[in-house]
Amino acid sequence: MPVNHNVYKQLIADFEKNNSQLVAVTKYRSIEDVNALYNYGQRKMGENKVQEILRKAPLLPENIEWHMIGHLQKNKVSKLLPFVNMIHSVDSLELLLEIEKQAAKIHKDISILLQVHISDEEQKYGFDLTSFENVFFDIEKLNLKYSKIVGLMGMASFTDDQSKIREEFKSLKHLYDQLSKNNSSLNVLSMGMSGDYQLAIESGSNMVRIGSLLFE
Numbered sequence: 001m002p003v004n005h006n007v008y009k010q011l012i013a014d015f016e017k018n019n020s021q022l023v024a025v026t027k028y029r030s031i032e033d034v035n036a037l038y039n040y041g042q043r044k045m046g047e048n049k050v051q052e053i054l055r056k057a058p059l060l061p062e063n064i065e066w067h068m069i070g071h072l073q074k075n076k077v078s079k080l081l082p083f084v085n086m087i088h089s090v091d092s093l094e095l096l097l098e099i100e101k102q103a104a105k106i107h108k109d110i111s112i113l114l115q116v117h118i119s120d121e122e123q124k125y126g127f128d129l130t131s132f133e134n135v136f137f138d139i140e141k142l143n144l145k146y147s148k149i150v151g152l153m154g155m156a157s158f159t160d161d162q163s164k165i166r167e168e169f170k171s172l173k174h175l176y177d178q179l180s181k182n183n184s185s186l187n188v189l190s191m192g193m194s195g196d197y198q199l200a201i202e203s204g205s206n207m208v209r210i211g212s213l214l215f216e
Contacts, residue, residue: 151188
């Protein structure tokens with residue numbers, strides 16, 4: 001399925017108007033598809049699986065910013081870090097500390113989004129929403145050197161209920177606003193995918209992951 005250039009241009013225009021960034025999700029897409037996005041000007045590419053970043057990154061331009069957006073296991077961190085710019089899915093203190101440990105070995109700064117569980121779907125990952133402020137303050141005390149906490153990420157419930165999705169997004173936006181008041185390094189709120197990105201942007205998201213909409 002080739003890249004839909006007209007849709008891509010419209011998305012970029014919409015996102016720029018709303019001061020939001022597009023992460024193009026390239027899972028299941030060929031090297032040729034990713035190259036086409038690159039040639040249109042897209043630099044932020046997102047993958048759900050470590051092995052896909054490891055496979056694609058060496059075959060594509062070096063200035064692509066790879067974003068790990070799927071669940072990440074601790075035992076795959078060391079392989080991933082040389083190739084990735086941002087990890088969206090840090091959902092535990094143990095994973096964060098492993099990233100810091102492995103990043104220190106290669107002296108590389110990694111941008112981190114802390115994933116917060118905002119849906120009512122148990123299978124989704126993330127820190128507990130109700131206790132997250134305390135967790136965040138504990139993380140700040142760690143004085144991490146290489147793991148740069150730059151924002152939060154949350155995934156809404158998979159439902160047609162727009163009001164439910166909006167409320168879930170708003171809950172994360174409220175948390176983000178509270179935390180960013182006292183932490184200037186927090187500047188990314190990643191919410192929204194192909195099916196709900198408009199609601200996400202309306203709710204304050206400034207980074208959105210779009211995959212299926214980009215391809216014909």
